[in-house]
Amino acid sequence: MKVAELAKKTANFSAGIVEEKLTPPWKEAWISFYKNRLALAGLGIVVFFIIIAIIAPIIAPYSFKDQVLADRMLPPSSEHWFGTDDFGRDIFSRIVYGARISLWVGFFSVLGSVVAGTLLGIVAGYYGRWVDAIISRIFDIMLAFPSILLAIAVVSILGPSLQNALIAIAVINIPNFGRLVRSKVLSVKQEEYIMAARAVGMKDTRILLRHILPNSISPVIVQATLAIATAIIEAAALGFLGMGAQAPTPEWGKMLADSKNYITQAPWTLFFPGVAIMLTVLGFNLMGDGLRDILDPKMKQ
Amino acid sequence: MLTLFSEVKKLFTYTVRRVFSLIPVLIGMTLVVFAIIHAIPGNPAQVILGQRATAESIATLTKELGLNRPWYIQYADYINALLHGDLGVSLRTRGPINEEIWSYLAATAELTIVAMLIAIIVGVNAGIVSAWFSKSWFDYIAMVLALIGVSLPIFWLGLMEQWVFSIELGWLPTTGRENVRDPVAAITHFYLIDTLLQGRPDQFITVLKHLVLPSLALATIPMAIIARMTRATMLEVMQSDYVRTARAKGLSMFWVVYKHSLKNAVIPVLTIIGLQTGLLLGGAILTETIFGWPGIGRYLYDAIGYRDYPVIQSGILIIAAIFVLINLVVDLLYVFVDPRIKYTK
Numbered sequence: 001m002k003v004a005e006l007a008k009k010t011a012n013f014s015a016g017i018v019e020e021k022l023t024p025p026w027k028e029a030w031i032s033f034y035k036n037r038l039a040l041a042g043l044g045i046v047v048f049f050i051i052i053a054i055i056a057p058i059i060a061p062y063s064f065k066d067q068v069l070a071d072r073m074l075p076p077s078s079e080h081w082f083g084t085d086d087f088g089r090d091i092f093s094r095i096v097y098g099a100r101i102s103l104w105v106g107f108f109s110v111l112g113s114v115v116a117g118t119l120l121g122i123v124a125g126y127y128g129r130w131v132d133a134i135i136s137r138i139f140d141i142m143l144a145f146p147s148i149l150l151a152i153a154v155v156s157i158l159g160p161s162l163q164n165a166l167i168a169i170a171v172i173n174i175p176n177f178g179r180l181v182r183s184k185v186l187s188v189k190q191e192e193y194i195m196a197a198r199a200v201g202m203k204d205t206r207i208l209l210r211h212i213l214p215n216s217i218s219p220v221i222v223q224a225t226l227a228i229a230t231a232i233i234e235a236a237a238l239g240f241l242g243m244g245a246q247a248p249t250p251e252w253g254k255m256l257a258d259s260k261n262y263i264t265q266a267p268w269t270l271f272f273p274g275v276a277i278m279l280t281v282l283g284f285n286l287m288g289d290g291l292r293d294i295l296d297p298k299m300k301q
Numbered sequence: 302m303l304t305l306f307s308e309v310k311k312l313f314t315y316t317v318r319r320v321f322s323l324i325p326v327l328i329g330m331t332l333v334v335f336a337i338i339h340a341i342p343g344n345p346a347q348v349i350l351g352q353r354a355t356a357e358s359i360a361t362l363t364k365e366l367g368l369n370r371p372w373y374i375q376y377a378d379y380i381n382a383l384l385h386g387d388l389g390v391s392l393r394t395r396g397p398i399n400e401e402i403w404s405y406l407a408a409t410a411e412l413t414i415v416a417m418l419i420a421i422i423v424g425v426n427a428g429i430v431s432a433w434f435s436k437s438w439f440d441y442i443a444m445v446l447a448l449i450g451v452s453l454p455i456f457w458l459g460l461m462e463q464w465v466f467s468i469e470l471g472w473l474p475t476t477g478r479e480n481v482r483d484p485v486a487a488i489t490h491f492y493l494i495d496t497l498l499q500g501r502p503d504q505f506i507t508v509l510k511h512l513v514l515p516s517l518a519l520a521t522i523p524m525a526i527i528a529r530m531t532r533a534t535m536l537e538v539m540q541s542d543y544v545r546t547a548r549a550k551g552l553s554m555f556w557v558v559y560k561h562s563l564k565n566a567v568i569p570v571l572t573i574i575g576l577q578t579g580l581l582l583g584g585a586i587l588t589e590t591i592f593g594w595p596g597i598g599r600y601l602y603d604a605i606g607y608r609d610y611p612v613i614q615s616g617i618l619i620i621a622a623i624f625v626l627i628n629l630v631v632d633l634l635y636v637f638v639d640p641r642i643k644y645t646k
Contacts, residue, residue, distance in 0.1 A: 141329030145621045148583035157340045233454050267464045274457030282452035
């Protein structure tokens with residue numbers, strides 16, 4: 001309350017002592033997000049797929065795994081909107097259930113990399129010296145691999161499965177967040193209020209939690225939104241290479257891999273899963289771009 | 302003269318330091334790659350050979366891979382072999398990997414270079430025209446396409462290309478690198494060069510036709526990113542003083558801006574090459590899988606299928622090493638291209 005009043009007074013002072021109501025920052029952010037049509041479209045797409053994922057059992061007309069061999073590779077029709085695959089499974093139902101998998105992998109893998117990356121970044125940035133040296137070298141090494149390649153390496157150690165693909169994607173994204181948070185910590189550490197906090201005897205953990213962490217949140221949110229987009233593509237790529245989801249899981253990348261031999265007879269088996277991947281990724285990309293413009297104007301290209 | 306000398310000296314020290322900073326990264330890379338086989342839970346030989354393997358075959362492979370010795374000795378051996386250019390033996394073909402790998406590497410290089418050229422030429426020009434006609438229908442369409450471009454899974458794009466251009470229209474071949482009934486006699490393994498060296502324009506056209514679809518698929522993402530970056534740079538250039546001066550002098554605006562922005566586009570494009578090579582090399586694995594392109598990605602993909610761990614290790618190591626090397630070159634080029642970039646630190 002006191003801080004808010006103080007901020008108000010300062011604002012009034014600099015604005016030429018005109019009494020006016022201050023908009024809370026989150027509301028301001030929402031207004032500019034709302035004005036950004038592309039970002040809003042992105043949010044719309046993402047919400048659409050989240051809803052589909054939640055109500056999948058209600059809207060899916062068929063099971064995602066029941067094989068009806070009499071109905072193999074039927075083209076799209078009013079009965080099977082997106083056609084059927086080589087086992088006679090309804091592609092529309094499989095895509096609807098697939099939304100659950102892609103969103104789940106995208107969200108939790110990024111959550112994992114955010115948590116691990118933030119922790120390592122804070123430790124490296126705040127404690128510096130050899131801790132920083134070691135962590136930063138590890139990041140360097142991880143970034144020396146093209147990301148999908150590192151994911152393949154991790155999966156070949158852990159064995160192919162959807163869960164291991166998720167872990168692999170989480171691992172490969174750690175250095176991105178780690179570096180981001182580290183650089184933020186380094187710049188915040190120099191600020192006078194941190195020195196003041198230290199001078200009055202505030203403990204390290206308290207400084208980290210109260211001052212440094214909140215300052216790193218907005219770039220991390222931006223980066224995380226964009227990372228979900230990449231994670232979804234990477235999960236699909238691993239599924240496509242046979243290193244992610246296994247049959248009969250209706251993962252979109254896996255669906256493409258299973259149908260790629262039927263490209264001549266049944267191209268619809270390939271068309272729709274790809275569109276689903278593209279739209280979801282586009283949604284997160286648009287949202288991330290929009291959030292970047294709003295939360296972190298300096299990051300604008 | 303003296304300043305030139307000190308400049309050269311500075312550049313030299315920078316280069317040396319940058320090269321030396323790679324050493325820990327390279328060591329770390331070998332450790333990661335080494336771990337691929339040794340971190341597998343259980344007996345790696347069992348994993349490689351599968352469930353139905355006999356005890357003898359497991360014992361033979363364990364011995365062949367030297368898995369019965371302590372890991373640090375194995376690692377020392379591995380490094381020693383690497384330093385002698387020995388990448389091990391493929392479990393599938395039984396051939397030495399360092400001999401096999403060249404043709405695959407050349408195939409990937411050819412594909413990637415052509416893809417990058419397409420991405421740069423189309424991307425830079427689209428970006429410039431978009432910025433010039435900013436807020437026009439061309440700008441909107443180009444930027445929406447660019448947005449979609451960065452969101453496309455390239456393996457799906459490749460499949461769609463095959464569907465439309467090979468299967469429906471029959472314009473271009475679906476897979477492979479050459480006409481299998483009339484194979485190219487390899488000299489450099491860069492088929493575009495080889496066919497010309499042998500004076501076979503017919504084969505050159507065939508090879509080119511095989512290149513179109515995979516290189517377009519691979520080019521999409523970098524093309525989209527380059528277009529967006531160039532457009533942003535261009536919009537800045539157009540508001541700068543020298544462009545206003547040029548306009549005041551009555552010069553043809555478009556060409557002034559075009560020339561200036563091309564120069565200004567060098568840095569973003571360099572950055573992209575550095576940043577996107579990883580993506581491109583990673584993308585090559587997917588593109589090559591779809592188009593049956595006999596490159597390093599396909600080599601790796603097949604190795605994964607056969608659990609050919611020595612090839613998986615070497616493939617990953619080689620690709621990562623190339624990636625690091627290209628980044629080094631890009632970093633050094635920066636300093637040469639843009640004198641504003643400091644190389645003291």
